[in-house]
Amino acid sequence: MNLEKLRIEIDKLDKEMVELFEKRMDIVSKVSDYKLKNNLPVLNSLRETEVIEKNIKYLKNDELSPYLKTFYKELMDISKNYQKTKIKKAQDINVCFQGTLGSYSEEALYEFFGGNVKRHSVKEFEDVFEKLKDDKSMDYGVLPIENSSTGAITEVYDLLRKHGLFIVGNMTLKINHNLMAIKDASLSDIDTVYSHPQALKQCSKFLKEKGFELIPSKNTAVSAELVREKGVKNIAAIGSKRAADLNDLKIIESDINDDDNNYTRFIIIGKKLEAHISNDAISIVFSSPNRSGALYDSLGIFKKNNLNMTRIESRPIVGKPWEYFFYIDLEGDIDNIHVKDAIDYIEKNSNYFKLLGSYKREL
Numbered sequence: 001m002n003l004e005k006l007r008i009e010i011d012k013l014d015k016e017m018v019e020l021f022e023k024r025m026d027i028v029s030k031v032s033d034y035k036l037k038n039n040l041p042v043l044n045s046l047r048e049t050e051v052i053e054k055n056i057k058y059l060k061n062d063e064l065s066p067y068l069k070t071f072y073k074e075l076m077d078i079s080k081n082y083q084k085t086k087i088k089k090a091q092d093i094n095v096c097f098q099g100t101l102g103s104y105s106e107e108a109l110y111e112f113f114g115g116n117v118k119r120h121s122v123k124e125f126e127d128v129f130e131k132l133k134d135d136k137s138m139d140y141g142v143l144p145i146e147n148s149s150t151g152a153i154t155e156v157y158d159l160l161r162k163h164g165l166f167i168v169g170n171m172t173l174k175i176n177h178n179l180m181a182i183k184d185a186s187l188s189d190i191d192t193v194y195s196h197p198q199a200l201k202q203c204s205k206f207l208k209e210k211g212f213e214l215i216p217s218k219n220t221a222v223s224a225e226l227v228r229e230k231g232v233k234n235i236a237a238i239g240s241k242r243a244a245d246l247n248d249l250k251i252i253e254s255d256i257n258d259d260d261n262n263y264t265r266f267i268i269i270g271k272k273l274e275a276h277i278s279n280d281a282i283s284i285v286f287s288s289p290n291r292s293g294a295l296y297d298s299l300g301i302f303k304k305n306n307l308n309m310t311r312i313e314s315r316p317i318v319g320k321p322w323e324y325f326f327y328i329d330l331e332g333d334i335d336n337i338h339v340k341d342a343i344d345y346i347e348k349n350s351n352y353f354k355l356l357g358s359y360k361r362e363l
Contacts, residue, residue: 024079025082028079035083036086036114051076052072052076055068055072094140095138096119096121096127096132096138096140096141096142097119097120097141098121098124098128098143098218099222100219100221101121102224102240103121104144104173104175104264105266106121108171112142112171112266112268113140120138123218124218125143128269129163129165133165140168140268140269141268141270142267142269143269144266145170145265147202148262148263154315156267157285157315157327160327160356161354165271166270166273167267167268167356167357168269168273169267169359171268171362173264173266174262175240175257175263175264177238177256177262178238178239178241178252178256179236179254180244180247180249180250180251181233181249181252182227182249184233185252190212190236191213191234192214192215192234193236193237194216194236194238195216195239196218196219196238199238199239200216200238203238206258212236220237220240220243221243228249267357269357273334273358274358275334280331280332280333281359282329282331282332282334282355282357283355284346285325285327285353285354286326286347286352286353288349289349301341307330307331307342309328309329310361311328312328313326314326315327325352
């Protein structure tokens, strides 16, 4: 075998090694995310020793043992540096959410980003958009978009179109509502309940049965704060167990939502589209011309391109009675030719069109 052929063999192996390296570092990235979320250290000396010793045993040529040991030590250092870089970046990330500590939005933020990012609370849904646009240090926002029991949170849909930011991620949180009050209170003391309108609606059967006066508030966690501040027995709030713990309140009744399978989907918004190879979901909004078959033609393009539409939501166009914006989620990669053809067709045949985001759907 001549030198040129040997070099070709090495090139072939190098290509395979690059592919395997990339796969390995992708898993390292997931390990980093887990460590970040659970506040675990990057360095685990025992694990490193185990990996090196285990892999040396796979060698058929014992002469290569010291070289493989060096190779793995270098590889481990690369992995550690990559994890440290990711964790440092995460610690520099600023994320805003509507509500306060103990809100479901804050819980979703923690589940998605982990505990090391910098959290910033705001009062209103629109404040999340405005803070993200106006504050250069702000990176992302977290917002609820729909609930499995009560449907779409329409205000957030309207704000997505209005403010020109992008969906870059999403996650689903199981919602367990609890009735909470000050430590000395009992169920018989309570006559008034505060909470977010969505939470009140999701617990309507329980609340109707008890006959409480219901007072809507901006947020479940804000309601818990109000109960703590007032310090009287006759009022209660509906919210998460975390909200009760943070406000030193007692849970009077737990899991009071009408549906045990109560989930809220949250979106992560950013200032620009983020292209990742793992992205497999797209959100758009458009309005169709007011002519026969216009909407049918737009929706039909998904079938023609073998694309799965996972959600459609309509919102009225202010100032144009009986005309609507249509918000659509579909599966697909934004760079796929069939996706591009479908989106191009809808954009060209719509009065209004906006790409809202490309992200990885939650399985």
